[in-house]
Amino acid sequence: MVAWSSIPQLFSSGITIGAIYALVALGFVTITRTSQIINFAQGEFVMLGGVITFFLLKSLNLPYPMAGVMAVMLVIMIGFLLQISVIYPLRKASVLILIMATLGASIFLSNTSALIFGTLPKALPTFSGEQPLQIWGVAVVPQSIWVLGTTFLLLVILFLLSHRTPLGKAMEATSTDPLGADLLGISRNLMVFLAFGVSAGIGACAGILITPIYFTSYNSGTLLGLKGFIAAVLGGWGKNSGAILGGFALGIIESLSVAFIPSGYKDGVAFAILLLILYFRPKGILGSPFIDSRRW
Amino acid sequence: MVKEPKKEFRKRDFFYLIPLWGLSLIVPDADDLYSYRSREFKRREIYYLGGVLVLPLIWPDPHFHHLMVLAGIYAILALGLSLFLGYAGQISLGHAAFFGIGAYTTAILTTRYSFPSFVAFWASALTAATAAFLIGKPILKLKGYFLALATLGFGEIFLVIVRETQTLTGGVIGIFGIPWFSLAGFSFDTYLKQYYLTWGVLLGLFIFSKNLVRSKLGRAFLAVAASEDAAKSVGIDVAQVKTGVFVLSAAFAGFAGSLFACTMSTANPEAFGLGFSTLIVMMVILGGMGNLYGPILGSILLTCLIDILGRYQEWSLPIYGVILILLLIFFPDGIGTRLGIRLLYLIGYWAKKKKRDEGKF
Numbered sequence: 001m002v003a004w005s006s007i008p009q010l011f012s013s014g015i016t017i018g019a020i021y022a023l024v025a026l027g028f029v030t031i032t033r034t035s036q037i038i039n040f041a042q043g044e045f046v047m048l049g050g051v052i053t054f055f056l057l058k059s060l061n062l063p064y065p066m067a068g069v070m071a072v073m074l075v076i077m078i079g080f081l082l083q084i085s086v087i088y089p090l091r092k093a094s095v096l097i098l099i100m101a102t103l104g105a106s107i108f109l110s111n112t113s114a115l116i117f118g119t120l121p122k123a124l125p126t127f128s129g130e131q132p133l134q135i136w137g138v139a140v141v142p143q144s145i146w147v148l149g150t151t152f153l154l155l156v157i158l159f160l161l162s163h164r165t166p167l168g169k170a171m172e173a174t175s176t177d178p179l180g181a182d183l184l185g186i187s188r189n190l191m192v193f194l195a196f197g198v199s200a201g202i203g204a205c206a207g208i209l210i211t212p213i214y215f216t217s218y219n220s221g222t223l224l225g226l227k228g229f230i231a232a233v234l235g236g237w238g239k240n241s242g243a244i245l246g247g248f249a250l251g252i253i254e255s256l257s258v259a260f261i262p263s264g265y266k267d268g269v270a271f272a273i274l275l276l277i278l279y280f281r282p283k284g285i286l287g288s289p290f291i292d293s294r295r296w
Numbered sequence: 297m298v299k300e301p302k303k304e305f306r307k308r309d310f311f312y313l314i315p316l317w318g319l320s321l322i323v324p325d326a327d328d329l330y331s332y333r334s335r336e337f338k339r340r341e342i343y344y345l346g347g348v349l350v351l352p353l354i355w356p357d358p359h360f361h362h363l364m365v366l367a368g369i370y371a372i373l374a375l376g377l378s379l380f381l382g383y384a385g386q387i388s389l390g391h392a393a394f395f396g397i398g399a400y401t402t403a404i405l406t407t408r409y410s411f412p413s414f415v416a417f418w419a420s421a422l423t424a425a426t427a428a429f430l431i432g433k434p435i436l437k438l439k440g441y442f443l444a445l446a447t448l449g450f451g452e453i454f455l456v457i458v459r460e461t462q463t464l465t466g467g468v469i470g471i472f473g474i475p476w477f478s479l480a481g482f483s484f485d486t487y488l489k490q491y492y493l494t495w496g497v498l499l500g501l502f503i504f505s506k507n508l509v510r511s512k513l514g515r516a517f518l519a520v521a522a523s524e525d526a527a528k529s530v531g532i533d534v535a536q537v538k539t540g541v542f543v544l545s546a547a548f549a550g551f552a553g554s555l556f557a558c559t560m561s562t563a564n565p566e567a568f569g570l571g572f573s574t575l576i577v578m579m580v581i582l583g584g585m586g587n588l589y590g591p592i593l594g595s596i597l598l599t600c601l602i603d604i605l606g607r608y609q610e611w612s613l614p615i616y617g618v619i620l621i622l623l624l625i626f627f628p629d630g631i632g633t634r635l636g637i638r639l640l641y642l643i644g645y646w647a648k649k650k651k652r653d654e655g656k657f
Contacts, residue, residue, distance in 0.1 A: 038441050085621075086621055086625075089625045090624065090625060090628070093624075093628050094628075095387070095440045095441060095444075096381070096387050096444075096577075096581070097581070097624055097628050099387070099389070099441070099444050100574065100577060100578060100581060100620070100624055101620075101621055101624045101625070103570075103574050103620075104574075104617045104618075104620035104621045104624065105617065105621060106617075107571070107574070107613060107614075107616065107617035107620070108613075108614050108617025108618055108621070109617075111610075111613035111614045111617065112614045112617075114610070114613075115610055115611065115614060222570065226445075226448070226452070229445065230445075230449075233442075233445070262460065264456070264459060264460040265456055265460055267452065267456050268452065268453045268456035268457070271449035271450075271452045271453045271456075272449075272453060274445065274446065274449045275431075275434070275435065275446060275449055275450070275453075278435065278438055278442055278445075278446050279434045279435070282438065282442065
């Protein structure tokens with residue numbers, strides 16, 4: 001039942017969702033590079049980005065760009081609060097405790113969002129028009145172009161932030177040599193704090209971008225977060241380039257899998273890829289600075 | 297000015313010591329599990345056993361019985377996970393899947409093929425253990441976050457398979473009408489009978505675990521948790537030990553799942569997701585790692601907590617999330633761990649607080 005004719009169409013939608021996975025993966029990587037923590041609540045930032053924008057747009061009748069910017073700001077605040085209230089008290093705790101605490105935060109955020117904004121799935125209006133464009137015989141919704149463009153813009157901003165500003169260099173220093181950074185007077189806690197803000201901001205942007213295409217409801221964040229994490233592992237854990245490559249690769253594979261297997265198994269594909277990559281190449285496609293070959 | 301000589305003990309201190317002495321009678325001592333000199337059964341354990349036997353009779357409330365049946369089932373699951381998590385030091389976020397495998401095996405065997413529940417009970421454990429053996433070989437070489445993620449991935453794949461194989465598992469709707477557990481014509485058809493069944497199974501598995509952690513294999517778990525390299529250097533086959541404890545904890549989960557299916561008489565995929573895995577891991581953490589009483593205590597506490605939170609309807613899950621985080625921040629190594637010392641410190645703090653505030657210390 002292989003539908004070859006649908007492959008180009010699936011490929012284009014795979015690239016769109018891949019861009020979102022890449023953004024979520026970048027959020028994970030930003031935090032990991034400063035603190036070696038994996039934030040399982042990352043997907044909730046994405047969900048909150050979409051849901052809060054919807055709330056500001058529909059209930060408070062703000063103009064679209066302003067609602068988006070305000071939602072991103074609010075989610076960044078939530079990211080800061082999460083770091084202060086959960087991660088900072090547990091900065092010396094073991095891996096297991098951190099996993100459970102961030103999962104607890106994820107339960108709290110998603111269900112509080114259900115309580116405040118309701119449990120119905122939400123869809124934002126598209127940024128510009130609904131009319132699909134025809135590119136080489138493939139129908140592409142304009143929102144996909146917006147997703148790709150904004151992702152590219154965010155990547156450029158992140159690149160400049162991490163390579164061209166003292167702040168980015170301080171973050172880099174904290175990840176490569178924590179002791180050296182301490183000796184130079186760089187506060188590691190402050191860097192982790194800022195990393196949570198940046199990561200929450202990226203997540204919120206991803207949420208605003210995806211909500212016009214796919215419905216966002218209070219419980220869609222967890223799965224999206226896990227897939228972003230898988231993308232980061234697939235590309236190479238702890239590398240920005242790995243996160244981007246892994247995101248697009250995962251999006252395209254997952255989307256193309258619909259042509260070969262029943263669509264109900266689509267969610268399982270990402271996890272099957274995860275088990276395969278962890279077994280055969282835990283470093284990921286591009287290799288990872290954090291995973292030492294001896295330990296595996 | 298002559299300073300008053302400081303008294304070693306005041307009358308008040310004896311007063312504070314009474315609750316401590318009372319606690320020392322009932323609170324398990326973690327060191328017992330590691331020492332060779334302790335006898336097989338202590339008086340304290342007879343108290344626990346008596347308490348478990350008598351409790352449902354002196355409090356004949358069906359809701360309470362149902363709650364304790366659930367707590368017992370979760371305790372079996374948490375006991376198995378405690379061997380993997382607390383003793384062997386590995387992380388699993390996929391135990392809900394083994395629990396689900398157990399429940400579905402019982403559901404399918406009893407409703408579709410009308411096997412007796414006793415056979416299905418053992419078949420569930422066997423199926424869960426086989427699944428654990430098959431996935432354990434590849435994923436147990438991972439550590440930390442990546443092991444957590446791999447087991448979580450296994451759990452999600454299990455859910456997807458259950459939802460999609462509708463002819464066998466009934467898809468999203470699940471399987472209904474699973475008969476009560478019955479053995480040789482005797483059906484455990486009330487919550488009181490279920491209670492004794494569940495806690496009887498728990499007791500059996502508890503004695504098994506208690507002997508296991510004192511055996512050579514149990515010491516190997518501790519060695520692997522402390523340092524895999526050191527364990528390897530003294531001749532422990534680390535990969536084999538890890539697979540062994542994973543299979544064992546999955547078999548416990550299979551037993552628990554089978555009992556769960558018989559008690560609830562339904563099996564549907566919503567019950568076996570990531571949230572449930574989180575809950576089970578929390579039970580093990582709360583009770584204290586490396587202590588066999590811990591998971592039982594943790595499961596009773598959390599089952600009661602969820603029952604109480606259930607009254608607040610839509611507020612229950614946000615409150616649950618906050619309570620989880622607070623418990624992790626304030627009791628990162630379990631409520632039961634070093635309880636005596638913590639209480640002594642706390643009581644001492646209270647006792648001296650007034651004096652300290654007055655600046656007399």
